[in-house]
Amino acid sequence: MGRAKNIPARDVLLLPFQARWVNDPARLKIMEKSRQIGISWSSAYSLTRRKALSSATLDGWVSSRDDAQARLFLDDCLKFAKILNVGAEDLGTQVLDASGSTAFVLRFASGVKINSMSSNPDAQAGKRGDRLLDEFALHKDPRKLYSIAYPGLTWGGQLEIVSTHRGSGNFFNELVREVREKGNPKHFSLHRVTLENALDEGFLYKLQTKLPPDDPQQEMDEADYFNFIRSGCADEESFLQEYMCVPADDESAFLSYDLIASCEYQEGESWEIPLQNCRDLYLGVDVGRAHDLTVIWVNEYAGGRHLTRRKIELKNKTFTEQEGVLWPLLELPNMRRCCIDATGLGMQLAERAADRFGKYRVEGVQFTGPVKSDLAFPLRAAFEDGNVRIPFDKYLRADLRAIRKETTAAGNIRFSADRGENGHSDRFWALALALHAAGDAASGPCRMEGAGEDSTGSGLYGDGYDRPDNSDDLR
16 A cells, blocks of 8 residues: 555554654653654653553643644543553553543543643643643743743653744744754753655655555655645745744744744634624735735724734636625725725726725725835734734745845835745735724724715825714714
């Protein structure tokens, strides 16, 4: 079954890179790794094996990035514990206390436990025993998590840190660089496994033994699989970071990985609620036609934050088709304001929208250098202040990351991004326009009265464009 060329010498539970990690007795261990190569799974085996021993006296504490991951990890621990318990029963004993176990606690006959913990760093305080910090870089505050977890080793145990990278400025990368470049003052045992490393040591063979016989990946060898994974990533930067242990460069990017991630909804979190149930809606539209996407971004302003409610991406759609998507949104009674990229191709769409819905409700924005600065810096400020929520989406991340702030020879600031298969940072500018549309939304929604042909005014709140107190005009 399968066409993998690198086949382990014998059928083993752990591949070589997993075995090296599991059998490393170091007090402090750190692993920079590719995604989905079974390191968390093998860590679950290692921790369960240690806690199942009758001589075990210290609990194990696992910190995952969210509740879903916590449950998955403990499920793996439970599976391994049940296997070990079968062997123990053959010897007239047991290792598992199923009656004392819960969804987040696995109890052993010796009395020790494996506890799956909240991602909140403060939850680590006062806990003694082995620590596993899974997907460490993806936690909200890795530095604080490490600072509170480390003292838990005072009375013994191991601290294991496992993660893919998330930007060069992340504390996880700081720890890795300390080992490599600064003499390893903390005395970490460092492991590094890229996708290429895993494939060389039998990962594809192992994967193909688990896949259905008719899965297309059965027809791949290691080179095919490597290219398959690479081509599916949002961009080359994402591939290098997620699979090749190369942290994304936060020095040249306008938005760091940590900053983006801090404002993302959690995976699986419901954010596309019915628009008629939202409070004040603000739209941003970045217009494309053939080469670029048209992106329509819909934010709800509620609770002092700009909450993404729709992210609509249109490719190779006529302007009539684009209007067919945009017009119903502009007709919503709770839609307060829309800003449209009126540069080049977008001019027609912006003018038609303003004619139909009023020029105070729809603003065409010309993308000059100064205007881009006026859009980009408030966007970053919203991220830094935690006032925006965006969906978890690899292509969106790539778009946000693609923006580079550059200074020209004349001293002017400009924003640039390479054009890729998935757009030209269209999502970045659509979000920036939606935030611009909201303006000082905290002061209250805009009045749409007088937004017809005879209305006058300029900018977001021009002449004749006032803000009523407690207005229900558009509700």
